[in-house]
Amino acid sequence: MTDWAPTWRVLVLVGLLDTCQVLLIPRTTFITGSPGRSLTHFISPGIENTTTLLLSNNGSTLYVGARDAVFSLNVGRPGIMEIRSKVDWSPAEKELQDCTRKGKSEMDCHNFVRVLQFLNATHMYACGTFAFKPTCTYINRKDFSPTGQEVGQGRCPYDPYQRNTAIAVDGALYTGTVANFMGDRHVVSRFMSHADLRLDESQGWLKDPTFVGSTFIPSEGKVYYFFRETSMEYTFINDYSISRIAQVCTSDVGGKLIMQNQWTSFAKAQLRCQADTELPFNIIQDIVTLPPPEGDNPDDTLFYGVFSSQWSMASGQSAVCSFRLGDIKKVFAGNYMKLNRNTLQWGPRHKEKVANPGECGLSNATDKLWFVKENFLAEGSVEPGDQGLTLVSPDQLYSRIAAQRTRASSGKDFTVLFLLTESGFLHKTVLLDKGPHIIEEIQVLKQPQSVKNLLLSITKGVVFVGSSEGVFEVPVSNCSFYLNCAECVLAQDPFCGWDPNRLSCVELSTISSDVAQDVEFGNVNKACKIQTDPYICICSYHGPSRKPGICAVEYGGEASLSQGIQTGGATLGVPKRQP
Missing domain, CATH: 2.130.10.10 (YVTN repeat-like/Quinoprotein amine dehydrogenase)
Structure with missing residues (x-):
């Protein structure tokens, strides 16, 4: 019996590792309200469908296109989003009546702002569906006042559910959109140029x-x-x-x-x-x-x-x-x-x-x-x-993506992807040589929705999510959640490292020397400079409506199994500590 035990443990360990790699299981899950992963949420009465996002060059102002409005948020301080200015932009009653007479629902006949671009240093350009009659306007960035209105055909879709794209280059607007009421004529265009x-x-x-x-x-x-x-x-x-x-x-x-x-x-x-x-x-x-x-x-x-x-x-x-x-x-x-x-x-x-x-x-x-x-x-x-293929998910339908490159303590650059699922979770994923690793999943939206947006600010270190539930600000790192060196290293988060002087897991950029980090392998013994770590979680399976995860644990040099512990409404990817 003694001779077979090590073999059994190795097989279990290898099997769990293979499962984790195939299923792409998030190591840590944070559901709405979890104290371990705080989000900043902007919502205001009368402001809905905040799905078009544009960040100022200095990162202090987030411009938002919403239903019947364009407004700006002060995002200069971490964790705070305050409304700064607002332009109400609604169709007139006659335009709403004309829209509903054409067979469209009253809800869809509002003005959904779907284009928001900087034209120059002083003005933005905004276009909305405007009761299925696309309309555009110029907005002075200094006093946030609109100037005139012009036909938005070919610049903005008619239907709020139709996808489109727009980008401003040297004062000209390049668009790809639907260009008629019936929704069967699509164009690639350039406007406001010579x-x-x-x-x-x-x-x-x-x-x-x-x-x-x-x-x-x-x-x-x-x-x-x-x-x-x-x-x-x-x-x-x-x-x-x-x-x-x-x-x-x-x-x-x-x-x-x-x-x-x-x-x-x-x-x-x-x-x-x-x-x-x-x-x-x-x-x-x-x-x-x-x-x-x-x-x-x-x-x-x-x-x-x-x-x-x-x-x-x-x-x-x-x-x-x-x-x-x-x-x-x-x-x-x-x-x-x-x-x-x-x-x-x-x-x-x-x-x-x-x-x-x-x-x-x-x-x-x-x-x-x-x-x-x-x-x-x-x-x-x-x-x-x-x-x-960079990543294949068997059970998640991803709808939006953001990406950045960041340097680990080893000097190696890693690519981090932020993937928004149809069910409203944000998956933070690092691309390793051996394959993708989902560091954490964060529930941002409570309801699935077809129109949403994702905007990453590398300089601010946050991801903005625009949705029908408001605007969310999600920090790209959550280092303080990891309570000791082992947990910090096992996260394999390129943004985080263990500082032996402060005895805490903090953002890598704040550590001057002796950082403990191993993004590629999560080797605790090597990174934390210890002979035998009492617990090492290899992988775990957890999340909303899931049972606590099963971890493969190296304890005292032997592999064993242990249930994951519940922390703040999420399953932490480490086993219960041994006495």
Whole structure:
């Protein structure tokens, strides 16, 4: 019996480790009201649907687009959100009546602000659905007063539930949205520039797209759009959704003889989030840009996207994939397929390539523009980075993502993802060489909701969540929750380290020397410089409506099992202490 015991313990330990890695179990869970993870929550009577967020450059003011209002919050002090200014912006009674007469619900006929961008140092630009009649206005940032109103068609969706994207570059507004009341005309446009441009579905440029994001890459002089649409290149399957990246040049002025007032630099390609032998995660939900470290090659810019699958038999509910700018540029510089304008079907191109679609400065090149007009879909697909799928969750549907890079005490950089689930939990996840590790999950929203937003401020060290339940401020680190060196190291949180002088787990940036931290492995004995730690929790399973977790524990050199303890409404990822 004695001979078999160590083998049994090893098998249990290995089995639990495999389970943790496969199921991506959050190490610690904080439900609403848990004292161990305080959140700052702004809510005010009469202010609803606070879903559009914009942070000032100095990080002291958060601008919020809401239902029938735009307002600013003072967020200069940690843990405090106070309203500073507010603009009421409601449709008139006649406009509300016209909206309901067209068959829309009274609730949806309010003005939901869906575009909020800085145009320059003095003014913001805001657009709202405005009773299914999109409208925009300029807001003076100094006295927070609106100036005039203008038609918002092509700049903002009609329906508050339709997704859109907008970004301001050098005073011009680049948008991707629905451009008619029926919701079946989608456009990619530029406004308020020396040459306003547009393209839409009528010529096969797009096919029922849903826009999820856009970003400006200064080194390329291009705006990149991210969206999903119905595929036209695969004829063997109907209604197949496909994720896309498209590019346009900020210097584009449209064609001179043909393609006047249209993009001459538009090109698009497939984003493929797929493991070799698995069904693809083909529906992009959200995207975030992670610039390279300062001084590094801009081609190392990464785009982290959250994807789901349209097939229930896929290997998981959600996946995260990253795409490198250098790989995207290679695909756009490659071959292109040809569009048959009669059938709107894509096929192989037989003629010689006479232009590079997506190239800037083609306005006067008529022969090249004819080529671009029929060859704007890249033949190749943008594949995920070297590690393949960054993360696959079998049981969580992620809807929003934020990302940052931070340096551990070892000098190694780690990427931390903040993933918002459909059920309203925020998963803080660090990407390790051996795979992703969910440090903690925090319940932010009480009710699932389709329209929400996530905004990360690296300088402030907080994540803002905009929702129908108000605005939440979530600190990126929660170091003081860990009561001793072992717990601090086992969290594998790159923001946290054990300070042997203060005998506390604190933010890494506040420790001058002798920090105890091991993000990659969580090796307590090595990091805490002790011979034998009395307890080491390898993994735990816990959360709302779940039983206390089972931990694999190394105690006195032997593996054993112990139940996780309940602390502040959450299960702490360490076992009960041995006497």
